[in-house]
Amino acid sequence: QQTHLIISRLLVLPFRRLKFVSKIYYDKCDLKLVKDLRRKFGNDPVLVVGDWSAPNAKFQEPTRNKGLLRYLKKNGFSIYIINEYKTSTYCPACKYSEMESFKEITNPRPFQRERFPKVLCHGLLRCKNEACLANGKRRLFNRDTAAVLNFRFILTSLRDEGQRPLRFTRLTKRKNTEEGSSREKTRKIQ
Structure with a gap:
């Protein structure tokens, strides 16, 4: 009003x-x-946010990254940015098995439906490990939910062991060593 x-x-x-x-x-x-x-x-929450950023893409809604994080920081929130490398590819339940896309859906892009009528749904994942079963079926995860559960695993590993788990660490091709320290992988917004 x-x-x-x-x-x-x-x-x-x-x-x-x-x-x-x-x-x-x-x-x-x-x-x-x-x-x-x-x-x-x-009153004193700690927010953990992935470090992804995407330019404005065709047919996609723009996202608010830096401005929103600055606003939350200005309002007294503790915000940590975490590297999202491989967080949505490993199963959060069995910890070491990779996940796969499996569900085929009708192509959401109308102009490509003639050439590709069915496409894989990348938002729904299942664990490849046969031992990782729940109620006789493989565990199903939303891609974002799996990433957030793996964020939690990374943060507890940083707290307990002082380093990021090896499977979520980017290795350089030249020497097959870790790229940077674990402190660079999770940083606090100043």
Whole structure:
């Protein structure tokens, strides 16, 4: 209601009014996110975020990375950025087996449906290990859920052993050694 009153009093060009309105609504959404996070996780939560970033791609919604993280940091959250290397490829249940895409779906891209009517769904994964069974079926994971569960495993390993698990560490091709230290793999936003 207050936003509507402020906007109606502005004597600016319509496109500037639209930009101003979108800024106000972004700020409201950010404030609501901060309040919801505080209500759900308490006053001193620690947020762990993956380090991926993607440019604006065709047909994809742009994501808010740096600006949102800065806003959360400004509001008193502890934020850690973790390297996402191989986090969605290993099974979080049996720890060492890789996962695979298996479900075929109708191609979501209408202009490519004639050439490729069926494609693999990359969001749903199952463990390749036959011993990793739940109720007689292989365990199924959403790709993002598997990555977050492996984030937790990486963080407990960093806390207990002081280093990142070897299977989540990027190795250089030349010497087959670790690239950088584990401190570089998980860093805190300053």
